[in-house]
Amino acid sequence: MASKELSERKLKEIEEVARGWGKLLAREAYPEGPGLDVSLADMEDVVARATRAIVRGAVETMTDDQADDLGQEAACPSCGRTCRLKRKSRPLVVRGGQATLDEPVGHCPTCRRDFFPSASGAAC
Numbered sequence: 001m002a003s004k005e006l007s008e009r010k011l012k013e014i015e016e017v018a019r020g021w022g023k024l025l026a027r028e029a030y031p032e033g034p035g036l037d038v039s040l041a042d043m044e045d046v047v048a049r050a051t052r053a054i055v056r057g058a059v060e061t062m063t064d065d066q067a068d069d070l071g072q073e074a075a076c077p078s079c080g081r082t083c084r085l086k087r088k089s090r091p092l093v094v095r096g097g098q099a100t101l102d103e104p105v106g107h108c109p110t111c112r113r114d115f116f117p118s119a120s121g122a123a124c
């Protein structure tokens with residue numbers, strides 16, 4: 001998937017967008033400013049929680065887009081029969097947080113097996 005890697009320029013743009021979100025987050029958390037009684041640790045707690053939510057939202061959106069790209073059907077990797085795909089939720093720990101993947105899974109009635117289609121081919 002090297003051809004789909006984001007360029008350094010694009011990654012820097014994303015960092016700038018996220019930095020802007022950080023400023024918005026600060027204003028959302030403390031509309032009047034944090035005041036002198038809020039410690040740096042308190043600020044970090046708020047930010048860490050928001051960061052985990054950003055990771056979850058981004059990873060779930062991107063993996064959901066990939067699942068949509070696979071379509072509604074896939075060929076069974078054993079017999080080649082076209083099988084309908086369903087979605088199966090799977091909680092997953094990712095860098096910086098947790099996400100729930102809504103993965104496509106096929107079930108072949110002929111082979112009596114489940115399979116997980118992917119863009120690079122089916123995997124079991």
Ligand SMILES: [Zn+2]
Nearest residue numbers: 076079108111
């Ligand atoms: Zn099959």
